[in-house]
Amino acid sequence: MNRVLIIFALCLVGAGCEKDNKISSSFASESREKVSESNWKVVVSKDEMRNKELKWLAVRSENNADLKFPYDGENRLQLDILDSKTGTPRVFLTIDKGQYDCGRYGCDVFVKFGENSVQKMDVSIHDVQGTDGTILAFYGNSAAFLENIKKFNSITIEVPFYRNGTRQFKFNTTGFSEAESKL
Known part of the structure; x- marks a missing residue:
């Protein structure tokens, strides 16, 4: 839940909110709607004070x-795609718990779309208060990444x-395309 609220807060900041207009995560509510026959979920975050909704x-x-202690147990990676209907979608990777081995200036993540060759992505830790470095932001050609998501039914990161x-x-x-139509 914190991850969703943090991403929502980041989106508001990225959308041009002034410093004085930042919302506290306690004022926002969110929900997830699973799209039929799809693993994609539509995440909805509502800013009740400003009556705005972000999906x-x-x-x-x-x-x-399968990380070592203290990050063992259930621990999955989540792929979030924001602004998918714009020319500049934003891609985030979030681990439930753990620390990325990613330096101050970023690191490389490798991606394989379907059975194609492995590609390198440049990412950096999206350091926001309360995330403990669990979010990576993709700073490359996000439009091409999104096109590959639409073309292939599986990816490995x-x-x-x-x-x-x-x-x-x-x-x-x-x-993905069916889920995107619900936005």
């Missing part, structure tokens, strides 16, 4: 990260973790 799509990995090496996460991305 985006999210899908969780099919597999667990490999992410580096501090003292845990790299982990690969598999996503079933079937039904």
